Amino acid sequence: MKHFYAIIFLSLFAISCTKQDDKEGNIPEEELDLTACFAVSTDTITLGETLQLTNCSENAVIYSYDFGNNEISNQESPSVTYQQGGSFTITLVVYDDQKHSKTFTKTIFVETPVESYYRFPEIPPGYSGQPIEMGIDPISGNIFYLEKTEDLVNLTMSKFYYKELGMDLIPTSNFIADQQFNTENAYVNFLGNGNKNFHFSRTLPELYGSQEITLNNNWALTSTLSSATKYLYGYLKEDVNYIYYGTQKDNGSYKAVIEKRNANGDAFDVQFKTVGSNNAVLTNMIKTTTGYIAFGATFNKNTMPPFISIYSPILVFFDSNLAVTKTMVLSNSVLGSHVTEANHLNGSYHLIQLSNGNLATYGNGELNVMDSDGNQLKTHYFSLDNNIQAMISLGDTFVISTGDGYLRKFDTTGTEIRKLQYKGTFIPEILEINHRLFFVAGYRTTDTISNIGELAVIKIFYGAVDKDLNLVNLETVFN
Known part of the structure:
Protein backbone atom coordinates (compact mmCIF):
# COMPACT_ATOMS: atom_id res chain seq x y z
CA MET A 1 0.00 0.00 0.00
CA LYS A 2 2.86 2.35 0.70
CA HIS A 3 4.08 1.86 -2.88
CA PHE A 4 0.55 2.56 -4.23
CA TYR A 5 0.22 5.85 -2.29
CA ALA A 6 3.71 6.88 -3.42
CA ILE A 7 2.79 6.40 -7.08
CA ILE A 8 -0.42 8.43 -6.64
CA PHE A 9 1.50 11.19 -4.86
CA LEU A 10 4.15 11.42 -7.59
CA SER A 11 1.48 11.53 -10.29
CA LEU A 12 -0.42 14.30 -8.54
CA PHE A 13 2.84 16.25 -8.03
CA ALA A 14 3.68 15.99 -11.72
CA ILE A 15 0.20 17.17 -12.72
CA SER A 16 0.40 19.99 -10.21
CA CYS A 17 3.79 21.13 -11.59
CA THR A 18 2.52 21.07 -15.17
CA LYS A 19 -0.50 23.16 -14.27
CA GLN A 20 1.70 25.56 -12.31
CA ASP A 21 4.05 25.95 -15.37
CA ASP A 22 1.06 26.69 -17.59
CA LYS A 23 -0.28 29.25 -15.12
CA GLU A 24 3.09 31.06 -15.10
CA GLY A 25 3.15 31.18 -18.92
CA ASN A 26 5.91 28.67 -19.53
CA ILE A 27 5.62 26.98 -22.92
CA PRO A 28 5.33 23.18 -22.84
CA GLU A 29 8.28 21.31 -24.21
CA GLU A 30 6.42 20.15 -27.35
CA GLU A 31 5.84 23.81 -28.38
CA LEU A 32 9.47 25.01 -28.16
CA ASP A 33 10.15 24.02 -31.79
CA LEU A 34 8.46 27.17 -33.21
CA THR A 35 11.13 29.41 -34.77
CA ALA A 36 11.00 32.52 -36.96
CA CYS A 37 13.58 32.82 -39.70
CA PHE A 38 14.10 34.20 -43.22
CA ALA A 39 17.10 34.73 -45.50
CA VAL A 40 17.58 37.49 -48.09
CA SER A 41 19.20 37.29 -51.50
CA THR A 42 21.53 40.17 -50.52
CA ASP A 43 21.92 42.63 -47.64
CA THR A 44 22.34 45.56 -50.04
CA ILE A 45 20.20 46.29 -53.09
CA THR A 46 19.84 49.16 -55.51
CA LEU A 47 16.79 51.38 -55.61
CA GLY A 48 14.15 49.64 -57.74
CA GLU A 49 15.83 46.21 -57.48
CA THR A 50 13.70 43.29 -56.23
CA LEU A 51 14.72 41.70 -52.93
CA GLN A 52 13.75 38.03 -52.54
CA LEU A 53 13.05 36.65 -49.06
CA THR A 54 13.30 32.89 -48.40
CA ASN A 55 11.49 31.61 -45.33
CA CYS A 56 13.35 29.20 -43.03
CA SER A 57 10.93 29.22 -40.06
CA GLU A 58 9.95 25.96 -38.36
CA ASN A 59 6.48 24.78 -37.30
CA ALA A 60 4.88 28.05 -38.41
CA VAL A 61 1.49 28.19 -40.10
CA ILE A 62 0.99 31.97 -40.33
CA TYR A 63 3.57 34.50 -41.59
CA SER A 64 3.40 38.27 -41.15
CA TYR A 65 6.11 40.45 -42.75
CA ASP A 66 6.59 44.18 -42.21
CA PHE A 67 9.14 45.47 -44.72
CA GLY A 68 9.81 48.76 -42.90
CA ASN A 69 8.41 50.87 -45.75
CA ASN A 70 4.71 50.74 -44.78
CA GLU A 71 4.25 47.54 -46.82
CA ILE A 72 3.29 44.14 -45.38
CA SER A 73 2.88 40.59 -46.67
CA ASN A 74 1.47 37.27 -45.44
CA GLN A 75 3.23 35.16 -48.04
CA GLU A 76 5.67 32.55 -46.84
CA SER A 77 8.59 33.74 -49.00
CA PRO A 78 7.67 37.13 -50.47
CA SER A 79 9.66 39.65 -52.53
CA VAL A 80 9.78 43.42 -52.12
CA THR A 81 10.92 46.44 -54.17
CA TYR A 82 11.84 49.67 -52.40
CA GLN A 83 11.12 53.08 -53.89
CA GLN A 84 13.37 55.01 -51.51
CA GLY A 85 16.99 54.59 -50.48
CA GLY A 86 18.24 54.04 -46.94
CA SER A 87 18.24 51.39 -44.20
CA PHE A 88 15.12 49.29 -43.65
CA THR A 89 14.42 46.73 -40.92
CA ILE A 90 12.31 43.79 -42.09
CA THR A 91 10.28 42.15 -39.28
CA LEU A 92 8.76 38.65 -39.51
CA VAL A 93 6.25 37.39 -36.92
CA VAL A 94 5.24 33.71 -37.22
CA TYR A 95 2.45 31.78 -35.46
CA ASP A 96 1.90 28.08 -34.85
CA ASP A 97 -1.49 26.34 -34.81
CA GLN A 98 -1.93 27.23 -31.14
CA LYS A 99 -1.36 30.96 -31.84
CA HIS A 100 2.03 31.07 -30.18
CA SER A 101 4.37 33.55 -31.89
CA LYS A 102 8.04 34.15 -32.57
CA THR A 103 9.74 37.22 -34.14
CA PHE A 104 12.79 37.63 -36.38
CA THR A 105 14.29 40.85 -37.86
CA LYS A 106 16.96 41.70 -40.40
CA THR A 107 18.17 45.11 -41.65
CA ILE A 108 18.97 45.71 -45.31
CA PHE A 109 20.32 48.76 -47.13
CA VAL A 110 18.84 50.22 -50.30
CA GLU A 111 21.38 52.16 -52.36
CA THR A 112 20.32 55.08 -54.48
CA PRO A 113 22.07 54.53 -57.83
CA VAL A 114 24.86 56.96 -58.58
CA GLU A 115 23.21 57.94 -61.85
Whole structure:
Protein backbone atom coordinates (compact mmCIF):
# COMPACT_ATOMS: atom_id res chain seq x y z
CA MET A 1 0.00 0.00 0.00
CA LYS A 2 2.86 2.35 0.70
CA HIS A 3 4.08 1.86 -2.88
CA PHE A 4 0.55 2.56 -4.23
CA TYR A 5 0.22 5.85 -2.29
CA ALA A 6 3.71 6.88 -3.42
CA ILE A 7 2.79 6.40 -7.08
CA ILE A 8 -0.42 8.43 -6.64
CA PHE A 9 1.50 11.19 -4.86
CA LEU A 10 4.15 11.42 -7.59
CA SER A 11 1.48 11.53 -10.29
CA LEU A 12 -0.42 14.30 -8.54
CA PHE A 13 2.84 16.25 -8.03
CA ALA A 14 3.68 15.99 -11.72
CA ILE A 15 0.20 17.17 -12.72
CA SER A 16 0.40 19.99 -10.21
CA CYS A 17 3.79 21.13 -11.59
CA THR A 18 2.52 21.07 -15.17
CA LYS A 19 -0.50 23.16 -14.27
CA GLN A 20 1.70 25.56 -12.31
CA ASP A 21 4.05 25.95 -15.37
CA ASP A 22 1.06 26.69 -17.59
CA LYS A 23 -0.28 29.25 -15.12
CA GLU A 24 3.09 31.06 -15.10
CA GLY A 25 3.15 31.18 -18.92
CA ASN A 26 5.91 28.67 -19.53
CA ILE A 27 5.62 26.98 -22.92
CA PRO A 28 5.33 23.18 -22.84
CA GLU A 29 8.28 21.31 -24.21
CA GLU A 30 6.42 20.15 -27.35
CA GLU A 31 5.84 23.81 -28.38
CA LEU A 32 9.47 25.01 -28.16
CA ASP A 33 10.15 24.02 -31.79
CA LEU A 34 8.46 27.17 -33.21
CA THR A 35 11.13 29.41 -34.77
CA ALA A 36 11.00 32.52 -36.96
CA CYS A 37 13.58 32.82 -39.70
CA PHE A 38 14.10 34.20 -43.22
CA ALA A 39 17.10 34.73 -45.50
CA VAL A 40 17.58 37.49 -48.09
CA SER A 41 19.20 37.29 -51.50
CA THR A 42 21.53 40.17 -50.52
CA ASP A 43 21.92 42.63 -47.64
CA THR A 44 22.34 45.56 -50.04
CA ILE A 45 20.20 46.29 -53.09
CA THR A 46 19.84 49.16 -55.51
CA LEU A 47 16.79 51.38 -55.61
CA GLY A 48 14.15 49.64 -57.74
CA GLU A 49 15.83 46.21 -57.48
CA THR A 50 13.70 43.29 -56.23
CA LEU A 51 14.72 41.70 -52.93
CA GLN A 52 13.75 38.03 -52.54
CA LEU A 53 13.05 36.65 -49.06
CA THR A 54 13.30 32.89 -48.40
CA ASN A 55 11.49 31.61 -45.33
CA CYS A 56 13.35 29.20 -43.03
CA SER A 57 10.93 29.22 -40.06
CA GLU A 58 9.95 25.96 -38.36
CA ASN A 59 6.48 24.78 -37.30
CA ALA A 60 4.88 28.05 -38.41
CA VAL A 61 1.49 28.19 -40.10
CA ILE A 62 0.99 31.97 -40.33
CA TYR A 63 3.57 34.50 -41.59
CA SER A 64 3.40 38.27 -41.15
CA TYR A 65 6.11 40.45 -42.75
CA ASP A 66 6.59 44.18 -42.21
CA PHE A 67 9.14 45.47 -44.72
CA GLY A 68 9.81 48.76 -42.90
CA ASN A 69 8.41 50.87 -45.75
CA ASN A 70 4.71 50.74 -44.78
CA GLU A 71 4.25 47.54 -46.82
CA ILE A 72 3.29 44.14 -45.38
CA SER A 73 2.88 40.59 -46.67
CA ASN A 74 1.47 37.27 -45.44
CA GLN A 75 3.23 35.16 -48.04
CA GLU A 76 5.67 32.55 -46.84
CA SER A 77 8.59 33.74 -49.00
CA PRO A 78 7.67 37.13 -50.47
CA SER A 79 9.66 39.65 -52.53
CA VAL A 80 9.78 43.42 -52.12
CA THR A 81 10.92 46.44 -54.17
CA TYR A 82 11.84 49.67 -52.40
CA GLN A 83 11.12 53.08 -53.89
CA GLN A 84 13.37 55.01 -51.51
CA GLY A 85 16.99 54.59 -50.48
CA GLY A 86 18.24 54.04 -46.94
CA SER A 87 18.24 51.39 -44.20
CA PHE A 88 15.12 49.29 -43.65
CA THR A 89 14.42 46.73 -40.92
CA ILE A 90 12.31 43.79 -42.09
CA THR A 91 10.28 42.15 -39.28
CA LEU A 92 8.76 38.65 -39.51
CA VAL A 93 6.25 37.39 -36.92
CA VAL A 94 5.24 33.71 -37.22
CA TYR A 95 2.45 31.78 -35.46
CA ASP A 96 1.90 28.08 -34.85
CA ASP A 97 -1.49 26.34 -34.81
CA GLN A 98 -1.93 27.23 -31.14
CA LYS A 99 -1.36 30.96 -31.84
CA HIS A 100 2.03 31.07 -30.18
CA SER A 101 4.37 33.55 -31.89
CA LYS A 102 8.04 34.15 -32.57
CA THR A 103 9.74 37.22 -34.14
CA PHE A 104 12.79 37.63 -36.38
CA THR A 105 14.29 40.85 -37.86
CA LYS A 106 16.96 41.70 -40.40
CA THR A 107 18.17 45.11 -41.65
CA ILE A 108 18.97 45.71 -45.31
CA PHE A 109 20.32 48.76 -47.13
CA VAL A 110 18.84 50.22 -50.30
CA GLU A 111 21.38 52.16 -52.36
CA THR A 112 20.32 55.08 -54.48
CA PRO A 113 22.07 54.53 -57.83
CA VAL A 114 24.86 56.96 -58.58
CA GLU A 115 23.21 57.94 -61.85
CA SER A 116 20.19 59.39 -60.04
CA TYR A 117 22.39 62.18 -58.64
CA TYR A 118 23.58 63.27 -62.08
CA ARG A 119 22.21 65.22 -65.01
CA PHE A 120 23.01 63.92 -68.48
CA PRO A 121 22.76 66.47 -71.32
CA GLU A 122 21.56 65.02 -74.58
CA ILE A 123 24.34 63.96 -76.95
CA PRO A 124 23.25 62.31 -80.24
CA PRO A 125 24.15 58.63 -80.72
CA GLY A 126 27.53 58.23 -82.36
CA TYR A 127 28.81 61.53 -81.02
CA SER A 128 31.55 61.77 -78.40
CA GLY A 129 31.52 64.81 -76.10
CA GLN A 130 34.47 65.48 -73.79
CA PRO A 131 34.83 68.37 -71.30
CA ILE A 132 38.25 70.08 -71.44
CA GLU A 133 37.67 73.19 -69.29
CA MET A 134 35.08 74.65 -66.90
CA GLY A 135 34.55 77.95 -65.11
CA ILE A 136 32.20 80.86 -64.39
CA ASP A 137 31.28 83.31 -67.13
CA PRO A 138 32.03 86.75 -65.57
CA ILE A 139 29.35 88.47 -67.66
CA SER A 140 26.37 86.16 -67.09
CA GLY A 141 27.56 84.55 -63.86
CA ASN A 142 26.65 81.15 -65.30
CA ILE A 143 28.73 77.99 -65.32
CA PHE A 144 30.40 77.27 -68.65
CA TYR A 145 32.47 74.43 -70.03
CA LEU A 146 34.44 73.86 -73.20
CA GLU A 147 33.50 70.68 -75.02
CA LYS A 148 35.40 68.74 -77.65
CA THR A 149 32.81 67.04 -79.85
CA GLU A 150 33.57 64.23 -82.28
CA ASP A 151 31.20 62.68 -84.87
CA LEU A 152 32.25 59.02 -84.97
CA VAL A 153 29.64 58.05 -87.59
CA ASN A 154 30.40 60.56 -90.34
CA LEU A 155 34.03 60.97 -89.19
CA THR A 156 33.98 64.75 -89.58
CA MET A 157 36.59 66.97 -87.98
CA SER A 158 36.23 67.33 -84.21
CA LYS A 159 34.92 70.68 -83.03
CA PHE A 160 35.12 72.91 -79.96
CA TYR A 161 31.96 74.34 -78.38
CA TYR A 162 31.30 76.80 -75.57
CA LYS A 163 28.47 75.40 -73.41
CA GLU A 164 26.76 77.65 -70.85
CA LEU A 165 24.46 76.35 -68.09
CA GLY A 166 21.46 78.23 -66.76
CA MET A 167 19.77 77.46 -63.45
CA ASP A 168 17.88 74.65 -65.18
CA LEU A 169 21.22 73.04 -66.17
CA ILE A 170 20.16 72.96 -69.82
CA PRO A 171 23.20 73.96 -71.90
CA THR A 172 23.24 76.57 -74.63
CA SER A 173 25.92 75.99 -77.26
CA ASN A 174 28.18 78.19 -79.38
CA PHE A 175 30.69 76.92 -81.92
CA ILE A 176 34.30 78.03 -81.41
CA ALA A 177 36.51 76.27 -83.97
CA ASP A 178 37.57 72.99 -85.54
CA GLN A 179 40.15 70.98 -83.62
CA GLN A 180 43.71 70.83 -84.88
CA PHE A 181 45.73 67.74 -83.89
CA ASN A 182 45.42 66.50 -80.28
CA THR A 183 43.84 68.66 -77.56
CA GLU A 184 43.48 67.77 -73.88
CA ASN A 185 43.93 71.26 -72.43
CA ALA A 186 42.01 74.51 -72.98
CA TYR A 187 40.99 77.74 -71.29
CA VAL A 188 39.35 81.06 -72.08
CA ASN A 189 40.21 84.61 -71.01
CA PHE A 190 37.32 87.08 -70.95
CA LEU A 191 39.06 90.23 -72.18
CA GLY A 192 38.32 93.78 -71.11
CA ASN A 193 36.92 94.69 -74.54
CA GLY A 194 34.27 91.94 -74.34
CA ASN A 195 36.12 89.44 -76.53
CA LYS A 196 36.76 85.84 -75.55
CA ASN A 197 40.35 84.65 -76.01
CA PHE A 198 40.46 80.83 -76.30
CA HIS A 199 43.62 78.71 -76.07
CA PHE A 200 43.77 75.03 -77.04
CA SER A 201 46.74 72.69 -76.82
CA ARG A 202 47.80 71.33 -80.23
CA THR A 203 50.17 68.38 -80.15
CA LEU A 204 51.45 65.27 -81.90
CA PRO A 205 54.11 62.95 -80.47
CA GLU A 206 56.77 65.33 -81.80
CA LEU A 207 54.74 68.57 -82.20
CA TYR A 208 54.38 70.92 -79.22
CA GLY A 209 52.13 73.85 -80.09
CA SER A 210 48.80 75.60 -79.62
CA GLN A 211 45.73 77.04 -81.28
CA GLU A 212 44.55 80.51 -80.17
CA ILE A 213 41.16 81.89 -81.21
CA THR A 214 39.50 85.21 -80.30
CA LEU A 215 35.75 85.76 -80.74
CA ASN A 216 33.76 88.93 -80.08
CA ASN A 217 30.63 89.10 -77.93
CA ASN A 218 28.54 88.10 -80.96
CA TRP A 219 30.66 84.95 -81.42
CA ALA A 220 32.24 86.28 -84.61
CA LEU A 221 35.88 85.41 -85.26
CA THR A 222 38.27 88.33 -84.79
CA SER A 223 41.62 86.51 -84.90
CA THR A 224 43.16 83.05 -85.00
CA LEU A 225 46.72 81.81 -84.56
CA SER A 226 48.15 78.30 -84.80
CA SER A 227 51.65 77.79 -83.45
CA ALA A 228 54.00 74.83 -83.68
CA THR A 229 56.51 76.36 -81.28
CA LYS A 230 54.56 77.95 -78.41
CA TYR A 231 51.90 77.06 -75.89
CA LEU A 232 50.68 79.31 -73.08
CA TYR A 233 49.05 77.15 -70.39
CA GLY A 234 47.14 79.86 -68.56
CA TYR A 235 47.17 83.39 -67.19
CA LEU A 236 46.90 85.57 -64.10
CA LYS A 237 45.11 88.90 -64.06
CA GLU A 238 47.37 91.74 -62.96
CA ASP A 239 45.45 95.03 -62.62
CA VAL A 240 44.17 95.69 -66.16
CA ASN A 241 46.81 93.48 -67.79
CA TYR A 242 47.43 89.73 -67.92
CA ILE A 243 50.44 87.51 -67.19
CA TYR A 244 50.44 84.44 -69.45
CA TYR A 245 52.85 81.57 -68.78
CA GLY A 246 53.99 78.54 -70.74
CA THR A 247 56.77 77.58 -73.14
CA GLN A 248 58.14 78.96 -76.39
CA LYS A 249 60.87 77.78 -78.72
CA ASP A 250 63.85 80.14 -78.87
CA ASN A 251 67.18 79.41 -80.58
CA GLY A 252 66.33 75.73 -80.90
CA SER A 253 65.17 75.16 -77.30
CA TYR A 254 61.78 75.38 -75.59
CA LYS A 255 62.14 77.91 -72.80
CA ALA A 256 59.92 78.81 -69.89
CA VAL A 257 58.18 81.98 -70.95
CA ILE A 258 56.08 84.74 -69.40
CA GLU A 259 54.12 86.92 -71.79
CA LYS A 260 52.46 90.12 -70.64
CA ARG A 261 49.32 91.23 -72.48
CA ASN A 262 47.08 94.28 -72.16
CA ALA A 263 43.34 94.34 -71.47
CA ASN A 264 42.60 93.66 -75.16
CA GLY A 265 44.88 90.61 -75.23
CA ASP A 266 47.75 92.22 -77.16
CA ALA A 267 51.24 91.08 -76.09
CA PHE A 268 53.65 93.88 -75.13
CA ASP A 269 56.39 92.02 -73.21
CA VAL A 270 57.86 88.53 -73.62
CA GLN A 271 60.30 87.23 -70.97
CA PHE A 272 62.23 83.95 -71.33
CA LYS A 273 63.15 82.45 -67.96
CA THR A 274 66.16 80.28 -67.19
CA VAL A 275 64.97 77.57 -64.81
CA GLY A 276 67.43 74.79 -65.70
CA SER A 277 69.85 73.66 -68.37
CA ASN A 278 67.20 71.75 -70.39
CA ASN A 279 64.00 72.74 -72.18
CA ALA A 280 61.40 74.04 -69.74
CA VAL A 281 57.72 74.86 -69.36
CA LEU A 282 55.54 76.69 -66.81
CA THR A 283 52.18 74.90 -66.58
CA ASN A 284 50.46 76.78 -63.72
CA MET A 285 51.14 79.86 -61.63
CA ILE A 286 49.81 81.48 -58.46
CA LYS A 287 50.39 84.83 -56.78
CA THR A 288 51.69 84.89 -53.20
CA THR A 289 52.32 87.58 -50.61
CA THR A 290 55.97 87.86 -51.69
CA GLY A 291 55.73 87.28 -55.43
CA TYR A 292 54.73 84.29 -57.56
CA ILE A 293 55.19 80.52 -57.65
CA ALA A 294 54.96 78.45 -60.84
CA PHE A 295 54.60 74.72 -61.39
CA GLY A 296 56.43 73.41 -64.43
CA ALA A 297 59.05 70.99 -65.68
CA THR A 298 62.36 70.62 -67.44
CA PHE A 299 62.92 68.02 -70.16
CA ASN A 300 64.86 67.05 -73.24
CA LYS A 301 63.09 67.60 -76.59
CA ASN A 302 64.28 65.07 -79.19
CA THR A 303 63.71 64.65 -82.93
CA MET A 304 63.34 60.85 -82.61
CA PRO A 305 61.47 58.70 -80.08
CA PRO A 306 61.34 59.25 -77.22
CA PHE A 307 60.46 62.80 -78.28
CA ILE A 308 60.44 63.86 -74.61
CA SER A 309 62.98 62.46 -72.15
CA ILE A 310 64.40 63.22 -68.70
CA TYR A 311 61.13 64.94 -67.72
CA SER A 312 61.42 66.46 -64.23
CA PRO A 313 58.67 68.51 -62.45
CA ILE A 314 59.84 71.75 -60.82
CA LEU A 315 58.62 74.63 -58.68
CA VAL A 316 59.84 78.09 -59.69
CA PHE A 317 59.75 80.98 -57.21
CA PHE A 318 59.58 84.58 -58.47
CA ASP A 319 59.77 87.93 -56.72
CA SER A 320 57.14 90.62 -57.28
CA ASN A 321 58.96 91.74 -60.45
CA LEU A 322 58.85 88.21 -61.92
CA ALA A 323 62.57 87.63 -61.45
CA VAL A 324 63.42 83.98 -60.67
CA THR A 325 64.64 83.62 -57.09
CA LYS A 326 64.71 79.84 -56.71
CA THR A 327 64.00 76.62 -58.63
CA MET A 328 63.14 73.45 -56.73
CA VAL A 329 63.29 70.09 -58.51
CA LEU A 330 60.66 67.60 -57.35
CA SER A 331 63.19 64.82 -57.22
CA ASN A 332 60.82 62.11 -55.93
CA SER A 333 58.83 62.24 -59.18
CA VAL A 334 58.37 59.05 -61.21
CA LEU A 335 57.36 60.90 -64.38
CA GLY A 336 60.76 60.65 -66.03
CA SER A 337 59.83 57.20 -67.32
CA HIS A 338 56.19 58.07 -68.14
CA VAL A 339 56.37 61.32 -70.11
CA THR A 340 57.87 60.39 -73.49
CA GLU A 341 56.14 62.59 -76.11
CA ALA A 342 54.58 66.02 -76.56
CA ASN A 343 51.07 64.54 -76.25
CA HIS A 344 51.92 63.81 -72.61
CA LEU A 345 52.42 67.55 -72.03
CA ASN A 346 48.87 68.11 -73.23
CA GLY A 347 46.52 68.06 -70.22
CA SER A 348 45.49 69.67 -66.94
CA TYR A 349 48.05 71.05 -64.48
CA HIS A 350 47.28 72.42 -61.02
CA LEU A 351 49.11 74.34 -58.28
CA ILE A 352 47.49 75.39 -54.99
CA GLN A 353 48.64 76.78 -51.65
CA LEU A 354 46.89 75.51 -48.51
CA SER A 355 46.00 77.39 -45.33
CA ASN A 356 49.18 76.24 -43.53
CA GLY A 357 51.37 77.44 -46.40
CA ASN A 358 52.03 74.00 -47.90
CA LEU A 359 51.97 73.69 -51.68
CA ALA A 360 50.40 70.94 -53.78
CA THR A 361 50.89 70.24 -57.50
CA TYR A 362 49.01 67.83 -59.73
CA GLY A 363 49.68 66.88 -63.33
CA ASN A 364 50.44 63.85 -65.51
CA GLY A 365 48.78 61.66 -62.87
CA GLU A 366 51.23 62.68 -60.15
CA LEU A 367 50.40 64.54 -56.92
CA ASN A 368 53.16 66.26 -54.96
CA VAL A 369 52.82 68.03 -51.60
CA MET A 370 55.58 70.40 -50.44
CA ASP A 371 56.17 72.83 -47.62
CA SER A 372 56.13 76.55 -48.38
CA ASP A 373 59.80 76.43 -49.43
CA GLY A 374 59.19 73.66 -51.94
CA ASN A 375 60.63 70.77 -49.94
CA GLN A 376 58.73 67.58 -50.80
CA LEU A 377 56.57 65.98 -48.11
CA LYS A 378 54.66 63.34 -50.03
CA THR A 379 54.23 62.02 -53.57
CA HIS A 380 51.42 59.91 -55.07
CA TYR A 381 51.37 58.57 -58.63
CA PHE A 382 48.01 57.44 -59.99
CA SER A 383 48.12 57.09 -63.77
CA LEU A 384 48.93 58.91 -67.00
CA ASP A 385 46.14 57.16 -68.92
CA ASN A 386 43.91 60.23 -68.69
CA ASN A 387 45.45 63.65 -68.05
CA ILE A 388 42.21 65.65 -67.80
CA GLN A 389 41.92 65.72 -64.02
CA ALA A 390 40.89 68.36 -61.48
CA MET A 391 42.17 69.80 -58.21
CA ILE A 392 40.55 72.25 -55.79
CA SER A 393 41.77 73.73 -52.51
CA LEU A 394 39.39 73.73 -49.52
CA GLY A 395 41.81 75.65 -47.28
CA ASP A 396 43.06 73.02 -44.85
CA THR A 397 42.24 70.13 -47.21
CA PHE A 398 42.06 69.60 -50.96
CA VAL A 399 40.33 67.34 -53.47
CA ILE A 400 41.56 65.83 -56.71
CA SER A 401 40.04 63.53 -59.31
CA THR A 402 41.94 60.54 -60.63
CA GLY A 403 41.72 58.67 -63.90
CA ASP A 404 40.56 55.49 -62.18
CA GLY A 405 37.20 57.09 -61.44
CA TYR A 406 37.68 58.47 -57.92
CA LEU A 407 37.41 61.80 -56.15
CA ARG A 408 40.02 61.84 -53.38
CA LYS A 409 40.35 64.17 -50.39
CA PHE A 410 43.71 64.90 -48.70
CA ASP A 411 44.87 66.80 -45.64
CA THR A 412 47.62 69.44 -45.74
CA THR A 413 50.35 66.80 -45.44
CA GLY A 414 49.16 64.89 -48.50
CA THR A 415 47.56 62.03 -46.56
CA GLU A 416 44.40 60.70 -48.21
CA ILE A 417 41.48 60.92 -45.78
CA ARG A 418 38.48 60.08 -47.96
CA LYS A 419 37.56 58.94 -51.46
CA LEU A 420 34.45 58.45 -53.57
CA GLN A 421 34.10 56.26 -56.63
CA TYR A 422 31.91 58.06 -59.12
CA LYS A 423 30.79 57.50 -62.71
CA GLY A 424 33.24 59.77 -64.53
CA THR A 425 36.86 59.66 -65.63
CA PHE A 426 37.40 63.16 -67.13
CA ILE A 427 37.07 66.31 -64.96
CA PRO A 428 38.96 69.45 -66.04
CA GLU A 429 37.92 71.55 -63.01
CA ILE A 430 35.87 71.47 -59.80
CA LEU A 431 33.91 74.58 -58.75
CA GLU A 432 32.83 75.40 -55.21
CA ILE A 433 29.25 76.75 -55.35
CA ASN A 434 27.14 77.29 -52.21
CA HIS A 435 29.51 75.07 -50.19
CA ARG A 436 29.09 72.25 -52.71
CA LEU A 437 31.64 70.96 -55.21
CA PHE A 438 30.17 71.01 -58.71
CA PHE A 439 31.75 69.33 -61.72
CA VAL A 440 31.20 68.62 -65.39
CA ALA A 441 32.65 65.21 -66.15
CA GLY A 442 33.04 62.76 -68.99
CA TYR A 443 32.69 58.99 -68.87
CA ARG A 444 33.45 56.22 -71.34
CA THR A 445 30.52 54.23 -72.72
CA THR A 446 29.25 52.73 -75.99
CA ASP A 447 26.60 53.68 -78.53
CA THR A 448 24.98 51.06 -80.76
CA ILE A 449 24.53 52.36 -84.31
CA SER A 450 22.60 50.46 -86.96
CA ASN A 451 24.78 49.12 -89.81
CA ILE A 452 27.87 49.99 -87.77
CA GLY A 453 27.62 48.26 -84.42
CA GLU A 454 29.00 49.45 -81.10
CA LEU A 455 31.11 52.62 -80.95
CA ALA A 456 33.27 53.58 -77.98
CA VAL A 457 32.31 57.16 -77.03
CA ILE A 458 32.71 59.70 -74.23
CA LYS A 459 29.56 61.27 -72.80
CA ILE A 460 29.14 64.21 -70.40
CA PHE A 461 27.26 64.53 -67.13
CA TYR A 462 26.91 67.10 -64.31
CA GLY A 463 27.29 66.22 -60.64
CA ALA A 464 28.04 67.58 -57.18
CA VAL A 465 29.34 66.41 -53.80
CA ASP A 466 29.63 68.00 -50.41
CA LYS A 467 33.07 68.70 -48.94
CA ASP A 468 33.15 65.21 -47.40
CA LEU A 469 32.68 63.71 -50.88
CA ASN A 470 29.10 62.59 -50.38
CA LEU A 471 27.02 62.83 -53.55
CA VAL A 472 24.30 65.48 -53.28
CA ASN A 473 21.30 66.33 -55.40
CA LEU A 474 22.07 69.08 -57.88
CA GLU A 475 19.07 71.08 -56.67
CA THR A 476 20.89 71.71 -53.36
CA VAL A 477 23.75 73.41 -55.23
CA PHE A 478 21.66 76.11 -56.85
CA ASN A 479 18.89 76.64 -54.28
